[in-house]
Amino acid sequence: MSSALKIYNTLTRSKEFFEPIDRSNVRLYVCGPTVYDYAHIGNARPIIVFDLLFRLLRHLYGENNVKYVRNITDVDDKINARAAERGITIRELTEKTNQIFQADVKALGCLDPTVQPRATEHIAQMIQLIERLMSAGHAYAADRHVLFSVPSMPQYGELSRRSLDEMLAGARVDVAPYKRGDMDFVLWKPSQSSEPGWDSPWGRGRPGWHIECSAMSWAHLGEIFDIHGGGIDLIFPHHENEIAQSCCAFDREIMAHYWMHNGFLQVEGEKMSKSLGNFVTIHELLASETFGGRAWSGAILRLAMLRTHYRQPIDWTVKALEDAAKVYNDWMRAIDRVTPSEPTEEFIVALNDDLNFAKAEAHLHILKKSNPAALAACLKFMGFASHEAASDNQSEEAQLAKIGLTKSDLEQLISQRIEARLTKNWTESDRIRDQLESLGVSLKDNKDGTTSWTVIS
């Protein structure tokens, strides 16, 4: 058994030893995407970070003893608006967007969560939760809405550490006439006939923002579970309200024992926004050359993301990606044709310290020289699969074709050059090398007299 896992708990603002409720059923819930558009690189951060945590938990407690739930929110007013804008059905939009999301996440080297529940398949649980809240006096119906009564929960605000007074002081709250308390939030709201809706005791309507996570975590992990994760911006109001809903519905003090939040992401030093023109999607990083003049493999994106500790703000820059690519390629060379052994104890210990990837990475640099088999195992552990190398080779073939060369042409040129070099005909040798270089193929003469090549652009 490795030394114990410590994680930073937003509830207590401190690092704590992780103690699962049930070692044979460790439960993790992470807020997943609202599927209305391509996921941006900021969305990728929690996906990658919590995938690493999932892998670590599986290692510590056993692959079959960890349950990871990441929801798909497929009912939301942004979805309705976008579908209307494009003239397609909501179902078409959410299906298509989800497919792209799944492909993106796979490219980033993430394991599938144990369950990816959809909000629209948990409407019944949401209604049950709301009914519980109403009968317990924590919610009320008004004007076809159902609202959570924030004043009914004295400990409201514990996660974000703000009191009701503070919130009311500076907040621009939406003071709807049907609200009893200014901070009360919507659990259920009425739908127009043009909007998606479900029958409920309060008429045809749809859920408010926060209730879906309370319903889905309940359905798949139970009333109380171990870890709840998400972006730092979700602490308030989303997670605060999830806690309010779940704790009040089940009459519990706690919804999840550990709350983990990843830091925000900036792009080249500025907040990512469509108006600044620096909005970067996962898809375009993978498939286009719009960021940094080249496409980036999922592994490089993953490494670049993990190189900044998950709680720190991260600045997403071309330079950081270039650095990550260098490190990654260096490692791939080191583990070429190496059979992975086992991740080292030291590596696990580093990750056990609140996912201290930087410490782990420093150790990997040592392993590169001392123990490539262990390096390969550590990389595999983190989702940097060795099959990457194979797929890179395939793309090199494709790239050769793109620059108008076949592999046999190239090999013929290389053997011509080797002959020239044997007769010390450096002029001819350099001519061939320059020719290939201008086509985009870089040559490397090895000690043993062979020549290897890589496509450079």
Add this chain to the structure above:
RNA sequence: GGCCUCGUGGCGGAGUGGCUACGCAGAGGACUGCAAAUCCUUGUACUCCGGUUCGAAUCCGGACGAGGCCUCCA
């Protein structure tokens, strides 16, 4: 205005009281016909001002700076 993070060398980024993290880039060298790759060596740091201490990047206070939340944005 309220609340919360954070400020380490050219860049990224660990480190929570004393002993050079690490990586990238840079410099020097080895190897090479020349390159590339590889290997060896190597410089540069702790935002500022006070305080605690024998001793602080590390603890406390303050200033300045950056970012986030309070607006269904991860």
